[in-house]
Amino acid sequence: MAVLGKIRQRSIFLILVIGMALFAFVISGVFGANSASAGPTDPVAVINDDEVDINFFRQMVEQTERTYNYSTLQSVNLVWNQALRNTIFEQQFEALGIDAGKDQLEQIISSDESVISNPSFQNEAGFFDFGVFTDYIAQMKIENPASYESWKIQEQSIIGVAKQRIYLDLIKSSSGITEAEAKADYHAQNDNINIQYVQIPFDVIPDSLVSVSDAEVKTYIKEHSADFKREESRNIQYVLFDETPTEDDLSTIRLRLDALKNERVAYNDVSKLTDTLEGFKTTKNITDFIDQYSEVAFDSVYRARGEFNNEYADILFKLNNGEVFGPYRDGENFKISRLINRKENASLRASHILIAYEGATRAAEDISRTKAEAKAQANKVYRLARRASSDFEALAREYSDGPTKVRGGDLGFFREGEMAQEFFNFTNKNKVGKVGLVETEFGFHIIKVTDKDDLALIADVVAAAVPSEKTSNEVFRSATQFEMDSNEAGDFTAIAEKSKYDVRPVKQITSLEENLPGLFQQRNIVRWTFDADTKVGDIRRFSVSSGGYVVVQLTAKVKEGLASIYEVGSRVRKILTHNKKAERIKQQYKDKTTLEALASEEELTIETASAINQRNPSIVGAGNEPYVVGVAFALEEGATSGLIAGDEGVYKVLLVKKNIAEDLEDYTDYTEQMMLNLSAKISENIFQALESVATIDDNRALYY
Numbered sequence: 001m002a003v004l005g006k007i008r009q010r011s012i013f014l015i016l017v018i019g020m021a022l023f024a025f026v027i028s029g030v031f032g033a034n035s036a037s038a039g040p041t042d043p044v045a046v047i048n049d050d051e052v053d054i055n056f057f058r059q060m061v062e063q064t065e066r067t068y069n070y071s072t073l074q075s076v077n078l079v080w081n082q083a084l085r086n087t088i089f090e091q092q093f094e095a096l097g098i099d100a101g102k103d104q105l106e107q108i109i110s111s112d113e114s115v116i117s118n119p120s121f122q123n124e125a126g127f128f129d130f131g132v133f134t135d136y137i138a139q140m141k142i143e144n145p146a147s148y149e150s151w152k153i154q155e156q157s158i159i160g161v162a163k164q165r166i167y168l169d170l171i172k173s174s175s176g177i178t179e180a181e182a183k184a185d186y187h188a189q190n191d192n193i194n195i196q197y198v199q200i201p202f203d204v205i206p207d208s209l210v211s212v213s214d215a216e217v218k219t220y221i222k223e224h225s226a227d228f229k230r231e232e233s234r235n236i237q238y239v240l241f242d243e244t245p246t247e248d249d250l251s252t253i254r255l256r257l258d259a260l261k262n263e264r265v266a267y268n269d270v271s272k273l274t275d276t277l278e279g280f281k282t283t284k285n286i287t288d289f290i291d292q293y294s295e296v297a298f299d300s301v302y303r304a305r306g307e308f309n310n311e312y313a314d315i316l317f318k319l320n321n322g323e324v325f326g327p328y329r330d331g332e333n334f335k336i337s338r339l340i341n342r343k344e345n346a347s348l349r350a351s352h353i354l355i356a357y358e359g360a361t362r363a364a365e366d367i368s369r370t371k372a373e374a375k376a377q378a379n380k381v382y383r384l385a386r387r388a389s390s391d392f393e394a395l396a397r398e399y400s401d402g403p404t405k406v407r408g409g410d411l412g413f414f415r416e417g418e419m420a421q422e423f424f425n426f427t428n429k430n431k432v433g434k435v436g437l438v439e440t441e442f443g444f445h446i447i448k449v450t451d452k453d454d455l456a457l458i459a460d461v462v463a464a465a466v467p468s469e470k471t472s473n474e475v476f477r478s479a480t481q482f483e484m485d486s487n488e489a490g491d492f493t494a495i496a497e498k499s500k501y502d503v504r505p506v507k508q509i510t511s512l513e514e515n516l517p518g519l520f521q522q523r524n525i526v527r528w529t530f531d532a533d534t535k536v537g538d539i540r541r542f543s544v545s546s547g548g549y550v551v552v553q554l555t556a557k558v559k560e561g562l563a564s565i566y567e568v569g570s571r572v573r574k575i576l577t578h579n580k581k582a583e584r585i586k587q588q589y590k591d592k593t594t595l596e597a598l599a600s601e602e603e604l605t606i607e608t609a610s611a612i613n614q615r616n617p618s619i620v621g622a623g624n625e626p627y628v629v630g631v632a633f634a635l636e637e638g639a640t641s642g643l644i645a646g647d648e649g650v651y652k653v654l655l656v657k658k659n660i661a662e663d664l665e666d667y668t669d670y671t672e673q674m675m676l677n678l679s680a681k682i683s684e685n686i687f688q689a690l691e692s693v694a695t696i697d698d699n700r701a702l703y704y
Contacts, residue, residue, distance in 0.1 A: 045080070046697040047087045054703060057083065061704075073514040073523055076704045086160060088690045093163045098170075100162035106130045108158055108165075168683055175678065182671040183663070190661035194610045195632050198598040199622050200589065201649040205581040212576045217565050220572050228563040233508045234529040235556035237492065239501045240518065241479040243547035245467040250334075253463050257327040257336050260293055260461060280338055281324045286459050296333075296462040302455040304347040304413050317342070317456055333462050340457040346416075348427045349451035351392055351409035353381055354402035356443035363443065367401060378444035382437045385446050392435075392448050401443065409448075415455065423447065467547075479549035483541040492539060492553040508558070511701035521545055523704070529554050530701060582645035589643060595654055611659070623648050633658075 043051035057079060064075035093099070109115055109130070116128035121136070123129040141148040221228050245253075262279040283289040290298040305313050310330045319325055319339035326336035356363040357374035369377070381399050384390055393408025400409055416424055420440035427449050430436065434449045467475070482499065486492045496503045506516050511530050514523040525542055528534055529552075539553045558567075565572075592598045599606045609620045617629035625646040635641060635655040644651045664670060 040699070040702040042699050042702060044699050044703060045083065045087075046695075046699075047084065048091055048694050048696075050087060050091065052083055052087065058703075071514065071521060073512065073704060076700055077512070080698075080700060084691065084696070085687055088687065088694055089164055089167065090160065092690065093167060096167070098163050098166050100159045100166060104162035104166070105155070105158055108162055109133065164683075168686065171686060172679055172682060175675075175682070177671050177674050177678070179667050179671065182667045182674055185674060186664065186667070186670055187661060188614050190613075191633075192611045192613045192659050193629075193632055193655060194608075194657040194659070195612065195619075196595055196606055196608050196654040196656055197619070197622070197628075198595050198604055198606055198652050199646075199649045200585050200598070200604060200643075200651070202578050202581045202585075205584050205588075207577070209584070210577050210580045212573045212580070214565060214569075216576055217569050217572045220576060221562060221565070221568065225562055228568055230508075230558065230561065230563045230567070231510050232560040233510050233558045234526075234554060235505070235507045235558065236509065236525075236529060236552050237503050237505045237555055238519070238550050238552040239482060239496050239503055240544070241475050241482075241549045241551070242544075243467050243472055243475050245465055246471050249468045249471055250465060252468065253334050253465060254327045257334055257461060257463055261324050261326075261336055280336055280461060281322065286338070286340065290459060290461055294461040295464055296460065298459055300457065302341075302343060302346070302457050304415070304455055305453050306413060312337075316458055317454060329465070332465055334465055335460045335462050337461075338459045340459055342457070343455040345428075345452040346455040347413050347453040348415065348424070348449070349413045349453075350411055350423075350427045351396060351448045351450055352402065352404070352411060352423075353385070353392075353396045353400040353409055353446040354443050355381065355399070355446075356401040360443045361441040364401065374444055378437060378446060382435070382446045385435050385448065395446075410450070413451070413453065475548055479541055479551055483539060483551045486539050486551065486553070490537070505555070507556075512704075519544065519550060522550070525550070525552055527701070528552075579645075582650050585650040586643045586645070589650075592652070594640060595652060598652055608656075622646075622651075625651070628653065 040054075044054045044057045045052040060079045060083075061072065061075045064070060064078055065072060068075070068078075070078065110128060115121060115133075118128075121128055121133045123132055137148070137151060140151060260280050262281060264277050264279065265274050266277050267273075268275045278284075278289070280289060280293075287298045290296075305317055308316060310328075312325070312328055312330070315325055316337055316339065319337075321339055321341060324336055324338045327334050328337075355374045355378040356367050357369050357371045358367055359371070360367075360374075377399075381395060385392055385395055393410075396405050396409030402409070404411055411419075414424075416428070418424075419427075420442065422438050422440045423445060426436050426438045426447055430449050432449050432452055436447050438445045438447055482495065482501065486495045489495055493503055504518055509516065509526060509529060511526070513526050514521055516522055516525065519525065522542065522544070528540060528542075534554055536554055536557055539551065541549055541551045544550050589598060589601075592601070595606050598604055607621050609622075612619060612629055612632070614629065614633060617626040618624045619629065622628075625648065628644050628646040628651050631641055631644050632653045632655055635653070637655055637658055639655055641651075641653040641655075644653065
């Protein structure tokens, strides 16, 4: 049974054997089942006529929520993406007759380090043995049928991964890159040009001289329909009623905490007598006192000054043992704090220059010096660092092999146990400013002690800065009254303005959103807007997870299809305006055949840009202009282009120099690297291609 427990504990590694799957989505049993639950009866998805069962989908969503601590909708989307991928691939495997068996299963399981290093799956010689592993599975089948059924699900997932490998390997084997393609890619990356140019910005033509009609906008949208497709969406407007504490609420919290500092007399309802209650200043049992009065438990950890992220750290560290400070505001809480103890100079800060050597712990792969060479180098740098005129930060940037070299060697504050003991001992025993040389398992360190501070044990009684019951009730009343008044009057905006409430519009909400501007995790609002019974103009109040209420009005239902002129008109008008201005500019400056002639115009100047690359077609002083750069690359040296319409204006370009990279003697290595890069992308590219031609009915919004 211990073996079965180990397998259950390690079930996740079988799911994560390769990076293609975030977790296993089992194909077996997914198709053709009917939902037994109440409510919608449609499958959660239909992918090329294959149905995905909602019951199993829900099971995977719940598992994802538990495993990754994601929100429900995040989990839904993760499961959906994996279901879509695996279903589409499985359909391809079936069509092509691709299958995987014991050999492929063994190959995948045997490639996982966490499996092969597990002693439970090793033979007497200490090596992973697939036979031992299968014996465990056989034992599981007899002793724990339920766990065996879980294993069968995971086995199917691994087989699915193996099939994907076979499928992708077949595609990769049919792919190739010719020497001509490699050569073209090499030059596209390495050739560059130097140019001179004049940019004529669009605003030389006043907007008043260019008009764009609605008909032109509509025509452009139709002609570029692929760029202006829209999903079904909803528009809303809302008023938020936050439950925030009033000044009276905050004052009450402060007074309650202040009363806890000293001894006080209180009436006991049980004994009908008055009791003397100890205060925070005098209590002998800190833990019990905090358990009774604080909303946060006592943390008996010494902390450095920098860990107190508030303006009161210096005050707290100057307290005497037993002294209490507060009440004071710390973020979303109020506190009274008592200093229990302080360790002087226990928080240390230092900078260092690491001189590593080959074989030292965590030495970089490019470190080839011997230990003797490292010691000699360390002594040299140590002598430089000890000089009164030395710049330790500059030396660290020049000589250090450690990751802190970019910060001038600064390690920040640390305490005992966080550094190698030899390093800590030197820093602890020496004064600020001392420079020394210490050897640790990481190499040789030239250390400069830069600061020392105390560590303090501070106890806090914490009370959240929350609204009182009276305030919460008033917020509820206001939200409810606004909802009722808006529904009665039929004018959401007018009632909000009358009450001086801030109305916030939100447009283009899609069916699977959950976070709206200003409203976090409000899936219930989105579902309401897409409910068939919700009509445009309807108003409803919702609770807000952070506290308070929001009153929402549905203002529009937008159907799937081509975007309207009202949605994208301004964007299209800008494009058409630039196009018309470009034609006017070309006509206006058509006689200016040289850069000098153009530059003679007011406010136009000749600019220079060097080392422009086709893969990064950015022109210094002008921005990203791929079309202009493409035209410039086609010119002969010394030639001047015509007027070119770009994204930021109209250009005339003189090609000063074309810097052609020297050809490689052999493109074999370059071709292999291109194939590696292609292989890394091929899985996602193939899936996207298959997805683009698949018929997919997405019913997630019916269930979540």
